[in-house]
Structure formats: C-alpha cells, structure tokens
Amino acid sequence: MVHLNLAHTEPINPAGTSITLTGAQIWTGLQRKIRFAQEFVPVIESCEVESDEGGVVIRRISIRPGVGPKSEARETVRCYWPSWVDFEQDDGTHIRNVISQGPSGEPTDLLMTYMFEYRLPEVEEGAQAEKELQRLKGLAKGAVEKTIETMREMVRDGRIKE
Template sequence: MSTHNIAFTAPLNPTGASPILNEGQIWRGLLLKIKSAETFVPNAIQSTTVVSEGSDPETGNPVTVRDITFVENKRKVRETVTAYKPSRAVFVQPDGSTINNIVSEGADGELYMTYTFEWRHPDASPTELKAFLYKEKQMMKLAVEGTIAVLRQLATNGKI
C-alpha cells in the first residue's frame, strides 16, 4: 500500500493580520469546521452532513461522525472526527486515511495552524500516486490558508 504523509503550517496571526485570533476563537472555529467543512474549504468539500455526535467513553472528548462530499468527483466519505480541546481535531476515514488540524504555540507565544495528512492509496499505480501527491500538496496549502482566512472573517463578523 502506498501512503502519502504530508503537512503544511502557517501562522494564525502574521504581522499585519486583523483581527488577531485568540485560542478561544480558533477552537470555536475548528468545532464549526467539523460540522461545516465546506465553509472552510469550499474548493475541496461540497457538503457536510453530521450523522451522529457523542463522546469518547474513555476520554470524554467530543466525537462526530460525518459524511462529506468532495467537489472534484462527488465522492462521499464517512469520517469520524475526535476533538481534543484546545489543540487538535483528528479526522479518520474508513480506509485509514487521517487528517489532523493542529493549533500549536511557537517559542514566543505565536500561534500556528498545521494540517497533517496521511492519504492512503492502496491500489494506485505509480503514475496515479504522482498525480495524487501533486493534488494533495496543493489542497493542503489551500486548506490551511483558507481555514485561517475564514476564521478571521468569522471573528470579524462576531460569529466565533
């Protein structure tokens, strides 16, 4: 099986950004993203349908099962999403592909958003793998930067 492990990081509050996002706003935004991914990455995800909400019986962390529909090929995928306040959300797909949305703090207290992707392609040819990797790298950058832009817009409008 072939797996692509890739990541992208961007500052949440780069110089000149307004408004400055705080950890509470960022967390509320990530929780919203779990239920409405298309709000944050409309170029990649067409729709999100929440199937169930609950909590992990051992940790108490919120767990959401959702169906997402991708824009490109209208493919539907059921994901199980676990939220780990205040720093990450983990999205697991049935084939084992995993996406992490991580909020971290730098040495001087600056905040960063990192997405890590473990995309599994069990039956892909070498040519297909190369094409998948190219698309995945483009998508991760757009996803991180797009999410930050939407977070800032939601904060400006008082929605998070």
C-alpha cells in the same frame, strides 16, 4: 494501494493581519469546522453530521468533483482540546488539524498544521504517486489558508465570539 503522507503549516496571526485570533477563537472555529466543513475547506461541497455524542462526531463529507482524491468520505471526528482535531475516514485515511505555539511563546504566536495520511487504492506507485502528492500538497496549503481566513471572517462578522 499508495499511502501518501504530508503536512502543511501556516502562521495564524502573521504581521499585518486585520484581526488577531486567540486560541479560544481558533478552537471555536475548529468545532464549527467539524459540523460545517464546506465553510472552511474549498474542496468540500457538503457535510452531513450523522451523530454527535460523547465528544465524537460521525459525519459524511462530499468532495467537489475532480478536486479531491475521492468523491466522499465518512469520518469519525475526535477533539483533543486545546491542540488538535482528528478526522479518521472509514478507509484508514487520517487527517489532523493541529494548533501549536510559535517560537516566541506569545499567546498570539500560533501555527496551524494540517497533517494527512492518505490511503489511495486507485493511485499507482512511482510517477503517478509523485504527481498526486504534489497536487495534494497544493490542496493542503489552500485548506490551511482558507480555514484561517474563514475563522478571521467569522470573528469579524460575529459568528465566532471572544
């Protein structure tokens, strides 16, 4: 079994964005992403919430065929307001969505980082693992960018309020 670890960070409000997202809007967006992951992450085809009690969400996601490192996952999701959401899969894979303050300290200077700890029994050490790591880095970048883009669109159309 190969363990692949990676992270990707993007500025949430780079210069020239049409809508500046606030910390509260981003947190609201992450709460929606827990329950409707397919709206935010292109590789996720569907998301079914099995339980939502006491701040812990159990959900099952389906991954588009041939895109993700697996076809589905059952996840336990915990929130750590206002900084991150933790997704733990039954196989030990761990994904964290982190909101952090940028270097200026301004309220709108925010960063989003996705951190991944993949457990991939079907991947072999060496060249295959390196190839998979590079592929997953591209997916991570796309997931962060799409999440931010989707949150901005949801503020624009009113699904996320101030």
